[in-house]
Amino acid sequence: MKLAKYVKFREEKFGGVLFETRSEKVYTLNPAATAVVREIQAGSAAGDIPARLKERFRDEGGAIEREATAFIADLRQKGLVED
């Protein structure tokens, strides 16, 4: 999985922004979502990302893991990532 052709990512103090330049839509990301995009850029497999974030954020309750899973699905649904 990688960012779609027309999607640009930039880190910011608050997290990051995704900019889909074809539709000119901008998505602002919190730190957890930013971490997901960083993993995508690093080439991590989609299925591995939630668990990696769970470990990194010491997410004992699993909230971030669920959030990451939902976010990846949302990225796919919006066409912001491609395989």
Add this chain to the structure above:
Amino acid sequence: METSGSRPASDPAVPGTTPAATGSGDLGAPLYIAWQVTNECNLACLHCIEESGPGKAFHDELTDEQVFRVLEQTMDLEVPYLSFSGGEPMVHPRFFDMVEYVCGRNGQLKIETNGHYLDPDNCARLKSLGVKAVQVSLDGASRETFNRMRVRGDFDRALEGVRNLHAAGVPIEINYSPTSFNAHEIGMAVDLAAELGAYSFYTGRTMYTGNAVKTWHRLAPSEEQYDEFFRVLHGKVEEYRGRMRVHFHEMGLLEELRYRLHHPAALLIVLPNGLVKLINALPFVCGDLRRQSLTEIWGSFQRAWQDPRVAKFVEDLARDPRQTATLHRWVYL
């Protein structure tokens, strides 16, 4: 701007609509730089907001060295999206070098052109360099209206340019400025854009500024014409849904500027001489790329929107909409 590390975990990504709808406040750099690379143009359009035309290059346009220094800063700051416009950007002697630089550093670049230099070779080159899109101004669905609006322009040549883009596989956007004599063609123009293979169609109200100040009596659509114009566009949005994006600003300038006062866009307008404007529809300049870095100007840009002179200009506009005639008398903040 709704960006915060404390955003609820269930809401990881907050969609804005466009760079213009994304506030600039918390961002480390602009999201979009709209760069008018020269004021020179092969055409002399009746409505040109920049008063561009043959021999109209500014005497102090950026040197090659300055141009590439700005581009380097832009890419270093990871500004994700740029557009080159003019004037006619393709008459700039270093146009293709500039395109190559931006695309080579993975920037997404849109070219806004009148389409008269889009021969097959240039289109192939734009494709191979990887531009995101080329936006062509087609203000009319017929030779008669287009040529009346685009003085020295040729409808057939512009159409041929768009066809060359399509043949080369370059994504196409079409831009349309309404006037009293072409507003009735809007439906046909949208259809034409789709037939030419465009993926986006943009339009909105024509501004009373630049050349339009002198030609307004021949240009200005009536409110009845605008009503019909937007009615047709609403229908076209539905007709082309999923095939071509029909995008238009129905909002008047005053409403838009009032909105911007509280939601400045994450967008810098760069003039051919390196001055940076807050927004095209205001006369205010917040920096000079010949003397300041892009980072410095980004800071000035955010403070400039709070300057009381900006709010006053917008409110004065409510009393006298014709103040837009003075947009080229720059006011330095």
